[in-house]
Amino acid sequence: MRITKPRIALLEALARHSAPLVIEQLHQELARNACDLVTVYRCLAVFEQVGIVRRSFLHNGTAQYELTLSSTPKRYNVVCKSCGAAEPVDYFPVEGIQEVLRARGYANLSHLVEFFGVCPACQKANSKRHSH
Amino acid sequence: MRITKPRIALLEALARHSAPLVIEQLHQELARNACDLVTVYRCLAVFEQVGIVRRSFLHNGTAQYELTLSSTPKRYNVVCKSCGAAEPVDYFPVEGIQEVLRARGYANLSHLVEFFGVCPACQKANSKRHSH
């Protein structure tokens, strides 16, 4: 696992944000032409395998990434079904369940807890569009 | 919302299984050439909107569907990162958090809790492949 410019830039970009980032966003976030979109994919895959990054999915199935090492354990999000914006949710621990699974024989455990809804802003916007 | 052969067949197929099904599986599950794959997509989208079906995502981001009306509230799963098999997990309620979110102004709430790991069978298979 080598240290390269794109990887550093990616980690910096991730560090700048608290919310999970979609790959495309992340790519644009980088300095102009810092690296290819494919490289973003490949680096994130490596990062995830090593465990310094966590992947989750938007309601439409596209992937988001965020650092696992964030100071605050903002592990869970509400994702707006309409605009895709993600906000952190204070939540409870799931370690207990993971213990149970380990006992069942599962290895390399991870989990994903995500809430979906329509955020206030989108509700307003959508109702406007419908009433017309 | 009309009652059609494909829709009936789909609901039956969903009812036959306890674990969430990937669309492709679901399509093959139907009687030979019961309907087009596209129809499966469209029906499931309708079902989800109406709320009789629930969508979640595998670790690789592909969608799974399961009936919401299942007798047992087997809402949460462990998904094997290697073979994709899903098994139910007994789990705790999240209604409390949803209330909080409602108070924050979110509407049309849903959520997704998923555990990922490598199942015992895959661990065995993978270690065999590596040691050679």
Next chain:
DNA sequence: CTCTTTGCAAACGATTTGCAAAAAT
């Protein structure tokens, strides 16, 4: 008869892969 749903083909977007060049160790 009207409106909805279907099939098929084709478009689409996100992600992955092959391969040779460039960079890191």
Next chain:
DNA sequence: ATTTTTGCAAATCGTTTGCAAAGAG
């Protein structure tokens, strides 16, 4: 010098869309 990582192009995968024909109410 060796091995990993990158860029580019093209392939692939799951999913969505347009449109005319078939089916449901």
